[in-house]
Amino acid sequence: MEKAELLELVNTKLKEKFHGSIESAELLYDFPVFVINKEHIHDVLSFLKNDEELNFHFLTDLTGFQTPDEKHLGVIYHLHNMGKNFRVRVKTFFPMANPEIPTATDLWKGANWMERETYDFFGVKFKGHPNLKRILNVDEMNIHPLRKEYPLEDQTRDDKSDKMFGR
Amino acid sequence: MSKKEIKNIIPPTEDTIEKEYHILNLGPTHPATHGIFQNVLKMDGEIIHEATPTVGYIHRAFEKLAERRPYAQITPITDRLNYCSSPINNFGWYMTVEKLIKAELPKRAEYMRVIIMELSRIADHLICNSVIGVDTGAMTGFLYIFQWREKIYDIFEDICGARLTTNIGRIGGFDTDFPAKTWDKIRNFVKEYPKALQEFANLLERNRIFMDRTVNCGSITAEMALEYSFTGPNLRAAGVDYDVRVANPYSSYQDFDFIIPVGTSGDTYDRFMVRQEEMWQSLKIIEQALKNMPTDGPTHANIPDFYLPPKQEVYNNMEALIYHFKIVMGETDIPAGEVYHCVEGGNGELGFYLVSDGGRTPYRLHFRRPCFIYYQAYPEMIKGSMLSDAIITMSSMNVIAGELDA
Numbered sequence: 117m118e119k120a121e122l123l124e125l126v127n128t129k130l131k132e133k134f135h136g137s138i139e140s141a142e143l144l145y146d147f148p149v150f151v152i153n154k155e156h157i158h159d160v161l162s163f164l165k166n167d168e169e170l171n172f173h174f175l176t177d178l179t180g181f182q183t184p185d186e187k188h189l190g191v192i193y194h195l196h197n198m199g200k201n202f203r204v205r206v207k208t209f210f211p212m213a214n215p216e217i218p219t220a221t222d223l224w225k226g227a228n229w230m231e232r233e234t235y236d237f238f239g240v241k242f243k244g245h246p247n248l249k250r251i252l253n254v255d256e257m258n259i260h261p262l263r264k265e266y267p268l269e270d271q272t273r274d275d276k277s278d279k280m281f282g283r
Numbered sequence: 284m285s286k287k288e289i290k291n292i293i294p295p296t297e298d299t300i301e302k303e304y305h306i307l308n309l310g311p312t313h314p315a316t317h318g319i320f321q322n323v324l325k326m327d328g329e330i331i332h333e334a335t336p337t338v339g340y341i342h343r344a345f346e347k348l349a350e351r352r353p354y355a356q357i358t359p360i361t362d363r364l365n366y367c368s369s370p371i372n373n374f375g376w377y378m379t380v381e382k383l384i385k386a387e388l389p390k391r392a393e394y395m396r397v398i399i400m401e402l403s404r405i406a407d408h409l410i411c412n413s414v415i416g417v418d419t420g421a422m423t424g425f426l427y428i429f430q431w432r433e434k435i436y437d438i439f440e441d442i443c444g445a446r447l448t449t450n451i452g453r454i455g456g457f458d459t460d461f462p463a464k465t466w467d468k469i470r471n472f473v474k475e476y477p478k479a480l481q482e483f484a485n486l487l488e489r490n491r492i493f494m495d496r497t498v499n500c501g502s503i504t505a506e507m508a509l510e511y512s513f514t515g516p517n518l519r520a521a522g523v524d525y526d527v528r529v530a531n532p533y534s535s536y537q538d539f540d541f542i543i544p545v546g547t548s549g550d551t552y553d554r555f556m557v558r559q560e561e562m563w564q565s566l567k568i569i570e571q572a573l574k575n576m577p578t579d580g581p582t583h584a585n586i587p588d589f590y591l592p593p594k595q596e597v598y599n600n601m602e603a604l605i606y607h608f609k610i611v612m613g614e615t616d617i618p619a620g621e622v623y624h625c626v627e628g629g630n631g632e633l634g635f636y637l638v639s640d641g642g643r644t645p646y647r648l649h650f651r652r653p654c655f656i657y658y659q660a661y662p663e664m665i666k667g668s669m670l671s672d673a674i675i676t677m678s679s680m681n682v683i684a685g686e687l688d689a
Binding site for chain 2: 145149173175251
């Protein structure tokens with residue numbers, strides 16, 4: 117099936133069931149991408165997994181994202197139906213003041229560590245996660261390092277600034 | 284009272300005896316785990332009751348580092364993910380960027396990539412399989428087969444100058460064609476290696492002791508493996524025929540004729556056998572690539588804005604010098620966009636999720652690391668098994684610390 121057809125198919129099915137909670141649906145390179153309202157993300161994922169025709173039974177990847185305005189966080193899911201070779205990307209965004217979304221561990225066990233990693237690096241709180249604590253960083257760390265407000269290098273240093281090329 | 288009488292007064296029952304477990308700290312630096320893995324085991328005698336893995340000992344913040352580096356400088360980071368098969372990681376990263384800038388590679392470059400990727404798959408699998416041998420007490424196979432890994436590394440060294448962390452090729456293809464003697468080395472390897480691999484197979488595949496140790500050890504069902512997002516040989520050993528090379532072909536894999544081996548029970552023996560068969564299939568792919576490859580032609584795509592020109596041209600040609608300067612100083616902007624690209628790595632689907640906002644560096648780069656995802660099933664796989672079985676289960680899962688901790 118062509119990717120554009122897949123986008124159309126998933127989009128029609130989602131619109132039928134969750135009208136109004138789909139913020140956008142587009143084809144980015146070879147992936148149909150859906151942005152879903154935070155309120156319905158768990159229902160949408162559960163629908164995509166359990167629908168007979170779509171059957172996205174495999175969670176390829178789950179990761180976090182911060183929007184450039186530094187006011188919103190996002191979670192990005194890559195889903196896969198291996199039998200029909202359907203792949204979609206589902207995204208959801210929510211304000212940084214209240215970074216709380218429902219967990220996907222009840223749908224896929226493999227989401228456990230991926231959600232812990234997302235919590236560790238972005239501070240997204242997954243509601244209902246069985247063991248939400250840091251995974252790669254030390255427990256004592258009090259920041260979420262992949263957020264853009266934490267620069268990679270010590271900002272008090274000026275010996276490394278790129279004045280010559282103005283970047 | 285005699286001893287016998289005392290015993291009769293308080294007969295021990297299930298309620299009066301409180302079950303006590305023994306806590307055993309396996310790792311972080313344990314010689315049997317081949318890498319920095321810590322597992323806190325709750326033991327009932329020799330039986331594992333519960334395991335709690337701790338990861339992150341060699342976390343190096345690759346995703347954060349990548350947000351400050353120009354695209355060409357991210358390749359050395361990818362080397363250090365699964366360092367047993369670095370070229371696959373390098374090419375996976377190049378292909379992600381090539382997808383973003385919509386570059387078309389000539390067939391010859393794609394076939395050259397396939398040869399290198401399959402050689403590194405052999406190197407990766409032979410390390411894993413020979414180490415399973417070591418952990419079950421068979422040192423011979425390991426010492427014997429390792430000289431063939433050295434031969435693969437010699438080939439890498441000829442091409443890029445490095446053996447382990449290769450940084451091989453560049454965005455858009457290769458810097459030069461392989462030297463003539465390297466082609467001979469590759470042909471020689473394809474000719475000679477089957478003999479050694481067959482000897483290694485004879486040593487272990489139907490070995491009674493080896494089979495007794497590995498059959499039904501650390502099994503996982505296909506349903507469970509899919510639930511835990513397994514990919515690669517570990518998923519195929521459980522009986523699911525998913526291989527990225529076939530499902531979403533990249534780098535001309537659709538031109539090749541090869542078999543995806545699958546197991547049935549997902550135990551250590553099946554994982555071993557799947558890797559064994561994949562080495563044979565990799566040899567078959569290399570043979571086909573050598574035979575069907577276009578004999579001459581360019582080894583890189585025609586994308587001067589992103590392809591680092593060869594040094595010879597940089598010193599003698601103004602255009603090349605300008606492009607070299609712009610790329611090295613990070614002055615070429617990559618178009619804005621977001622892509623996900625995956626390749627079949629040594630131990631599963633290695634994915635790159637790249638978001639570019641049009642600058643010199645990625646806005647966000649996420650590595651889908653197969654090890655990190657399937658290692659979380661380890662406590663469940665070893666629950667109720669002996670400590671010695673837990674060790675070979677781990678080595679047969681091929682968990683690489685560099686990829687696990689990124």
